[in-house]
Each structure stands twice: as C-alpha cells, then as structure tokens.
Amino acid sequence: MSKTESRKLSDDYEVVDVLGRGGFSIVRRGVRKSEEKTQVAIKTLRRLGPAMMGTKQGSKGGLPMWKQVSISDALLTNEILVMRRIVENVAPHPNVIGLHDVYEDAHGVHLILELCSGGELFDRIVGRDRYSEFDAAAVVRQIARGLEALHKANIIHRDLKPENCLFSDKNEDSTLKIMDFGLSSVEDFSDPIVTLFGSIDYVSPEALSRQDVSAASDMWSVGVILYILLSGCPPFTAATNREKQQRILQLLRHPWVIGDCAKQDLMDAEVVSKLQRFNARRKLRAAAIASVLSSKVALRTKRLRNLLGTHDLSSEELNNLRVHFARICADGENATLAEFEQ
Numbered sequence: 001m002s003k004t005e006s007r008k009l010s011d012d013y014e015v016v017d018v019l020g021r022g023g024f025s026i027v028r029r030g031v032r033k034s035e036e037k038t039q040v041a042i043k044t045l046r047r048l049g050p051a052m053m054g055t056k057q058g059s060k061g062g063l064p065m066w067k068q069v070s071i072s073d074a075l076l077t078n079e080i081l082v083m084r085r086i087v088e089n090v091a092p093h094p095n096v097i098g099l100h101d102v103y104e105d106a107h108g109v110h111l112i113l114e115l116c117s118g119g120e121l122f123d124r125i126v127g128r129d130r131y132s133e134f135d136a137a138a139v140v141r142q143i144a145r146g147l148e149a150l151h152k153a154n155i156i157h158r159d160l161k162p163e164n165c166l167f168s169d170k171n172e173d174s175t176l177k178i179m180d181f182g183l184s185s186v187e188d189f190s191d192p193i194v195t196l197f198g199s200i201d202y203v204s205p206e207a208l209s210r211q212d213v214s215a216a217s218d219m220w221s222v223g224v225i226l227y228i229l230l231s232g233c234p235p236f237t238a239a240t241n242r243e244k245q246q247r248i249l250q251l252l253r254h255p256w257v258i259g260d261c262a263k264q265d266l267m268d269a270e271v272v273s274k275l276q277r278f279n280a281r282r283k284l285r286a287a288a289i290a291s292v293l294s295s296k297v298a299l300r301t302k303r304l305r306n307l308l309g310t311h312d313l314s315s316e317e318l319n320n321l322r323v324h325f326a327r328i329c330a331d332g333e334n335a336t337l338a339e340f341e342q
C-alpha cells in the first residue's frame with residue numbers, strides 16, 4: 001500500500017456503479033485507470049468528525065484516541081486499523097477480502113478492496129433449487145479457513161454473519177471471502193463502543209453478556225450460520241430481542257442440544273424455501289435500519305432504543321449516542337451520492 005496523502009482517487013480509478021450501502025459507508029465498483037483495467041470495490045467510509053484520528057498511524061504505532069472521537073469515527077478508524085493488520089499479517093488469503101490501497105480526502109477514506117461479484121452467502125444458496133450438506137460443508141470450510149488466518153494474526157472478526165461473506169464471482173466454484181471488519185478487534189486494540197452494533201442472531205453468549213470475546217466467539221457465529229444452512233431457520237427465535245438474548249445465553253437447556261432430537265432425514269426443498277423467506281425478512285430489516293440511521297427520526301429516543309435492541313444503555317450512554325446520531329443525521333441530510341464523487 002502506498003501513502004494515502006496527496007493522491008486523488010479520481011486520478012487512479014474510474015468510479016462506476018453502486019454495489020451496496022452500509023450504515024456508515026457506500027461501496028461502489030471502480031475500474032483502475034491502467035492498461036489492465038482491474039475492477040475493484042471502493043468502500044467509502046464517510047468522514048463525520050473534524051479530525052479522523054488514527055488514520056495516518058501505522059498499526060504498530062500509538063493507539064488512536066478513542067475517547068475523543070465519535071462512535072462512527074471509532075468504527076471507521078477500527079476498520080482501517082484491522083485492514084492494515086490484515087495486509088501486514090494475513091493477506092493474501094483466498095478467504096479474506098484483500099485490500100489493494102487506501103485513499104483519503106475531505107469526504108472520507110476510500111478503501112480499495114478486491115471486488116466480489118458473486119453475491120452474499122445466503123442469496124447465492126437460495127438461488128439454487130436444492131443444495132446438499134456437501135455444499136454447506138464447503139461454505140463452513142471456507143469460512144473456517146479465513147477465520148483460521150485471521151485468528152493466527154490475533155484478529156477477531158466479531159460480526160461474522162452471512163451478509164459479511166461474499167463470493168468472488170458467479171462461477172459454481174467461486175471463493176467465499178470474509179469481509180467487513182468494522183467491528184473487529186486486534187489483540188492490542190479494542191473498545192466497548194464497537195460491541196454495540198453486532199447482529200444478535202449470530203452473537204455469542206459471552207459477547208451478549210459483555211464478557212471476554214475471543215476467537216471462539218467467531219466460531220459460535222459459524223455454528224449459527226451452519227445451523228441455518230442445514231435447517232432453513234435460525235437456532236434462536238423469539239418475539240423480542242430480549243427473549244432471544246435469554247435463549248442464546250441458555251444454550252444448555254435448548255432441546256436440540258440436550259435431547260439429541262435432531263432429525264436424520266435428508267433436507268428437502270422446504271428448507272430452501274424457509275431460508276428464502278428468512279433471507280427476505282433479514283434484508284428488509286437491514287434496509288429499515290439503514291434508513292433509520294440516515295434519517296432524523298433516529299434522534300428520537302424510542303426509535304433509538306429499538307434500533308439498539310437488547311443493549312441496556314445508561315442514560316449517559318444513550319445521550320452520547322443521541323448526540324452522535326444527530327451528527328450523522330446532520331451530515332446525511334445534505335449528503336448526496338455526488339458528494340462522494342471526486
């Protein structure tokens with residue numbers, strides 16, 4: 001990776017279309033302005049604060065001043081630090097997204113990532129009429145290999161879920177890549193702030209009860225993904241997030257775990273159909289959260305509590321979040337896609 005200063009994204013890349021949006025980012029397809037015309041994904045993490053501390057430090061340098069930055073700046077800085085750690089200690093690994101370069105300008109930080117045009121894990125599986133345990137094993141194998149490399153470098157993903165597993169291309173034998181390191185931690189770098197945003201379905205009991213999160217916590221998430229792949233539904237379902245949290249924390253009372261009652265019959269088309277419905281609901285919820293995040297409505301305490309689901313927040317924490325979301329909303333109100341263009 002070359003230095004981020006004094007280089008313009010538009011000098012080196014032509015930005016094409018939007019591939020997706022996250023809570024704090026937009027991801028667009030780019031083509032390198034070179035003879036090879038390499039296609040990449042450009043993830044732009046929008047700058048929210050006046051200063052983005054930590055982005056110009058190497059990962060071996062001093063730690064960023066967490067306490068002085070807003071939550072999203074913290075997440076943003078975290079993603080860059082973890083990506084740098086990956087470049088230094090992991091990459092290139094076939095099952096971990098590759099980072100080619102980083103650009104920084106007034107709009108934010110642009111991560112030049114390996115392009116994955118094969119779609120998300122569940123989208124791809126429900127695209128087939130039937131699939132076998134052999135296919136499910138291939139998925140788990142690739143996730144486990146990616147995690148093995150990350151864990152060896154002391155990186156814990158902490159937000160492993162199907163949306164963060166993309167396939168490299170549309171071919172049958174394409175490679176699964178683990179991505180989105182916004183909530184990840186490295187051994188010498190973690191902060192409670194980043195634990196707030198994980199999706200509860202895949203979160204381990206220790207993460208939910210805010211105890212030490214380790215490599216095993218990522219393996220828990222792999223187990224949940226595998227369960228859904230084999231059964232078509234998530235292992236812990238409940239009317240409210242709080243109830244779901246209780247169920248996740250009481251794993252040893254789960255009938256499937258203690259009763260050895262898992263069916264031995266082969267899975268049929270109904271599993272795929274259930275998975276399709278689950279996937280559709282999941283997408284709807286993600287879209288709703290993204291829209292709440294980018295709207296002023298997020299300022300209202302009630303919505304904010306809903307958004308944060310199960311997390312018990314002190315009034316001070318809640319107030320900090322309110323201030324933080326106000327900044328996002330103030331920023332988002334005037335922001336258009338054009339603002340990301342160079």
Ligand code: ATP
Nearest residue numbers: 019020021022023024025027041113114115116180
């Ligand atoms: P979230 O708020 O869910 O954490 P985020 O801000 O971290 O999201 P990502 O999940 O990394 O953003 O990316 C948003 C979307 O952009 C993804 O769902 C995916 O569709 C698309 N995307 C991200 N990276 C790539 C890539 N390397 N290749 C192709 N598409 C990508």
